[in-house]
Amino acid sequence: MDVEPGWRALPAGRELSPELLRLREEAFAWLEPYYDRVHLTRAADWMLVLAPDAPEHLVLAALMHDLERSVPGGPSLDKANTSWDDLAYNTAHTHRSAEVVSGWLRDHGAPPSFVDGVQQPIREHEFGGSPEGDLMQAADSISFLEANGDLVTGWALRGECTVQKSEEKLRWMYERIRLERARRWALPYMERSIDQLRRAAAGEQQR
Numbered sequence: 001m002d003v004e005p006g007w008r009a010l011p012a013g014r015e016l017s018p019e020l021l022r023l024r025e026e027a028f029a030w031l032e033p034y035y036d037r038v039h040l041t042r043a044a045d046w047m048l049v050l051a052p053d054a055p056e057h058l059v060l061a062a063l064m065h066d067l068e069r070s071v072p073g074g075p076s077l078d079k080a081n082t083s084w085d086d087l088a089y090n091t092a093h094t095h096r097s098a099e100v101v102s103g104w105l106r107d108h109g110a111p112p113s114f115v116d117g118v119q120q121p122i123r124e125h126e127f128g129g130s131p132e133g134d135l136m137q138a139a140d141s142i143s144f145l146e147a148n149g150d151l152v153t154g155w156a157l158r159g160e161c162t163v164q165k166s167e168e169k170l171r172w173m174y175e176r177i178r179l180e181r182a183r184r185w186a187l188p189y190m191e192r193s194i195d196q197l198r199r200a201a202a203g204e205q206q207r
């Protein structure tokens with residue numbers, strides 16, 4: 001596949017296990033009330049573009065990789081004053097997500113290969129590392145830049161951080177990508193989101 005994936009599209013000609021298809025539907029229901037559900041859904045869609053033969057646990061990992069944020073008590077990031085690549089915050093976020101998602105899979109009757117298999121790639125989704133981690137990071141970046149122009153613009157408009165800091169987030173999500181072949185998809189989404197942010201900020205100044 002060499003084009004933007006359809007919403008929740010699955011690769012043509014690939015047979016996926018009944019366990020994967022069942023858990024995917026249950027995960028869609030879990031992330032329905034989550035504020036960034038589109039980003040998570042698209043991360044799984046993009047995973048299957050980057051790696052149409054990705055192991056099934058990697059598709060589930062992409063789909064749920066941020067969901068510790070839906071469980072109260074997690075780490076919080078001071079957007080105005082903390083660097084986007086802050087090691088302490090990102091480590092706490094990724095490791096907690098690995099635990100939360102793995103536990104959810106166990107509670108939903110997933111096979112051990114899924115329960116165990118999602119952990120390392122979710123822990124690596126911000127910085128990459130292993131081949132699976134690099135795929136996760138790339139799918140996360142492309143999807144974030146595709147889906148979250150409004151979210152990042154909103155941070156600046158509400159004063160949660162400066163316009164410049166919002167732009168730095170978008171640039172970081174692109175520049176961190178370790179999987180070289182993923183960059184051509186991420187770049188136009190980054191440019192579009194930065195353009196949206198700058199236009200919104202300029203419009204605010206005129207009011």
Ligand SMILES: [Fe+2]
Pocket residue numbers: 039065066140144
């Ligand atoms: Fe994410």
